Amino acid sequence: MKNILIDKINNKTAKLGVVGLGYVGLPLAVEKAKAGYEVIGFDVQDKKVDMVNEGHNYIGDVVDSELESLVKEGKLKATSDYSFVSEVDAVAICVPTPLDKFKQPDVSYVISSTKSVAEYLHKGMLIVLESTTYPGTTEEIVKPILEESGLKCGVDFFLAFSPERVDPGNKYYNTKNTPKVVGGCTKECTEVAAELYRNVLEGEVYPVSSPAVAEMEKILENTFRHINIGLANEMAILCKKMGIDIWEVIEAAKTKPYGFMAFYPGPGLGGHCIPLDPFYLTYKAREYDYHTRLIETAGEINDFMPEFVVDNAMKLLNNHKKALNGSKVLLMGVAYKKDIDDMRESPTLKVIEHLERNGADIYYNDPYVSEFKHNGKQYKSVDYREFIDKADIVIITTDHSCYDYEFVVNNAKILYDTRNATKDVKENRLKINKL
Numbered sequence: 001m002k003n004i005l006i007d008k009i010n011n012k013t014a015k016l017g018v019v020g021l022g023y024v025g026l027p028l029a030v031e032k033a034k035a036g037y038e039v040i041g042f043d044v045q046d047k048k049v050d051m052v053n054e055g056h057n058y059i060g061d062v063v064d065s066e067l068e069s070l071v072k073e074g075k076l077k078a079t080s081d082y083s084f085v086s087e088v089d090a091v092a093i094c095v096p097t098p099l100d101k102f103k104q105p106d107v108s109y110v111i112s113s114t115k116s117v118a119e120y121l122h123k124g125m126l127i128v129l130e131s132t133t134y135p136g137t138t139e140e141i142v143k144p145i146l147e148e149s150g151l152k153c154g155v156d157f158f159l160a161f162s163p164e165r166v167d168p169g170n171k172y173y174n175t176k177n178t179p180k181v182v183g184g185c186t187k188e189c190t191e192v193a194a195e196l197y198r199n200v201l202e203g204e205v206y207p208v209s210s211p212a213v214a215e216m217e218k219i220l221e222n223t224f225r226h227i228n229i230g231l232a233n234e235m236a237i238l239c240k241k242m243g244i245d246i247w248e249v250i251e252a253a254k255t256k257p258y259g260f261m262a263f264y265p266g267p268g269l270g271g272h273c274i275p276l277d278p279f280y281l282t283y284k285a286r287e288y289d290y291h292t293r294l295i296e297t298a299g300e301i302n303d304f305m306p307e308f309v310v311d312n313a314m315k316l317l318n319n320h321k322k323a324l325n326g327s328k329v330l331l332m333g334v335a336y337k338k339d340i341d342d343m344r345e346s347p348t349l350k351v352i353e354h355l356e357r358n359g360a361d362i363y364y365n366d367p368y369v370s371e372f373k374h375n376g377k378q379y380k381s382v383d384y385r386e387f388i389d390k391a392d393i394v395i396i397t398t399d400h401s402c403y404d405y406e407f408v409v410n411n412a413k414i415l416y417d418t419r420n421a422t423k424d425v426k427e428n429r430l431k432i433n434k435l
Contacts, residue, residue, distance in 0.1 A: 001124045002188045005158070006195050008089055012036040014196075017091035019113045021048045021078060023272070023342070024130060024164040025094035026059045027175040030067060033075040035200045040088060041078040042116075052078035060340055061166070061174055082116040090126035090196055091117055093142075094164065096272070097133045103279045103299075105134055107141060114145045121149045126158040126192050128182075129211075132218055132273065134280035137161075138211035139185060154186035160193035161211035163218035168271075169340035179203040183214030222277040223295060228263040229274070230298030233305050236265035236435050240312070247420045247434060265435055267397050267418040268305040268347025270336025275302070275345045306350035309418055309435070310358065313393055316414050316433055322392055325359030330391035332384060332408070333398020334366045338419075341368035348397040349374055363387060367402055388412055396421050 008014035014037060018029040021043040033039040043049050051058055055068035070076040085091060095109040110131055117127060127146065129138050138161040143153050153159050162182045167173060180197045182205060184190030190207050197205045208214050232250070239246040246265060254262045269275040278295045285292050314324045336346040343349070352362055352374065365384035372379055385407065388394060394412040396403075399421035409415060409425045409432060418435045425432070 001156075002158070002192055005089060005124050005126060005192055009192075009196050009199055012199075014089040015040070015087055016196075017042060017085060017088035019043075019091060019093045019117065020095040020109075020131075021045075021052060022094065022096070023059060023061070023168065024166050025092070026052070026057075027061050027166065028092060028094060028130070028164075029076060030062050030070060031175050032200050033070045034066065036075075037200075038074070039076045040084050041076065042080070042082060042085070043078060044080055046080055049078040049080050052076070060168055060342070083120060085117055085120035086122060089124070090128070090192075092128045092130050092162075093117070094130045097131045097276075097280070099276050099279055104283050105280050107133060107137060110137065111141060111145065114142050118146045118149050121146055121151055121157060123151060123156045126160070126189075126196065128159075128193050128196075129161045130164045132163060132222075132277055132280070133215060134284040135212045135215040135219070136284065137215060143185060154189055158184065158186075158189040158192045159211075160184035160189050161214045162193060162197065163214055163221075165221075168342045169337065175201070177202045180205045181208060181214050181217055182206070183208040183211045185211060216281075219277055219281045222273045223281065225263070226269070226274050226278045226302070227294055227298040228261070229265075229269060230301040232263040232265045234301050237301075237308060240435070245434065247423065264420070266305065266347065267309045267351055267435075269302045270344065270346045270348075271342065272344045306347050307354050309351055309395070309397075309416075310354040312433075312435075313355070313395060313416055314358065316416055317393055320414060323359075324355070327360050327392040328390055329355055329360045329362055330382075330384060330387055330394045331362065331364040332366075332394060332396045332403060333400055334364055334369050334372065334379075335398050335400075338399045339368070339401055343369060343372060346398075351395070351397060352379075363391065366398065367400060384408070 016032050016037045017040045018025045019042045021041045029039050029041045055071040057064045057067045093113050095113050098106050100106050129142055143159055151157050160182055165178045180201055180203055182194045184193055194205045194207050236246040250262055253260050282292045282295055317324055334346055334348045335342055363382050365381050370381050388411045393414040396417045396419055399419035405422045406425050409422055409428050415431055416433045422432050
């Protein structure tokens with residue numbers, strides 16, 4: 001059975017499925033179709049299904065013309081009907097794994113999707129979970145659900161975990177050329193999954209001994225960043241109290257050619273990975289009577305940063321004999337990082353909450369986000385060039401490359417730069433207040 005599936009993979013006659021057509025699933029489905037496979041995308045949101053079938057892209061990392069061409073060629077189609085799972089030889093599950101309000105993993109989407117796949121599971125099929133989650137999910141949750149079909153993992157079907165490595169807006173690394181880690185429930189499961197990815201991707205495929213290893217390495221990747229950003233943020237807080245420029249400190253530290261890697265402070269953590277993934281491990285560690293103290297401490301520091309930003313903004317206004325209450329605040333950028341439209345877990349949303357709690361009137365500009373809704377309130381982007389002279393304070397919360405920072409420095413009444421975005425502006429340096 002393994003050899004039959006590998007042959008179908010190698011001669012491109014295997015039909016592939018992708019469950020979840022979001023930031024991970026749609027780029028993966030496109031790459032599989034570009035590699036020569038017929039691909040079916042599954043999603044419960046009819047709007048996404050319709051957009052894909054019309055060739056309309058909604059993900060920044062997907063090239064519009066490529067999606068349209070693949071749909072027209074019949075290489076890629078989307079559906080909300082999971083009965084088509086019966087037609088595919090391999091399916092990747094790429095659904096969200098959010099945290100609840102207690103920072104515990106919500107694997108309901110994984111469970112629901114796996115049940116939908118299990119209903120149409122057939123012999124010789126490969127299932128790969130790509131959703132980031134805690135170690136043990138593939139073997140403790142996904143495998144038992146699939147085996148309720150009566151088929152046995154490693155004998156009748158193949159199951160593996162391969163963590164997504166999507167970095168929205170990255171100009172060099174993308175789904176196709178980023179190395180791929182694969183861990184199967186059996187040696188044969190790993191072999192089949194690895195063979196599929198080698199036929200689809202340009203990046204190295206790195207097999208590991210089990211799904212748990214692959215799940216843990218993904219958590220390690222993002223916990224590493226989570227903790228080091230927490231360190232940078234704590235250094236920024238201390239440097240602020242001591243009157244030291246944290247950005248100059250980091251630039252100086254970067255001159256060491258070994259033993260140091262630069263991480264930068266900011267108004268908080270954003271995106272769907274770094275603020276969330278480490279807490280999957282915190283949750284799982286409780287089963288083993290262990291508390292992940294470093295992760296939780298870094299989380300506390302990172303979570304404090306939006307409040308720290310607002311406290312500093314309040315002090316800057318006080319220095320100009322202004323109260324935050326009633327002040328017009330212009331926020332530049334609501335995306336969680338520069339040059340993208342992704343607002344998932346954006347720290348700017350927390351900054352807005354703290355500002356409004358203190359009576360500030362909020363205005364924002366983001367060239368990538370024309371409007372958004374948060375806590376039941378609608379916000380619309382304003383033209384920062386026209387509004388800047390009306391704002392009592394301007395806070396740079398996302399360092400988009402397209403902003404005219406020289407204009408901002410010259411025209412803001414009070415400027416607070418939380419991203420060191422104005423570092424190249426030579427004039428009026430004394431007007432710039434930094435994190």
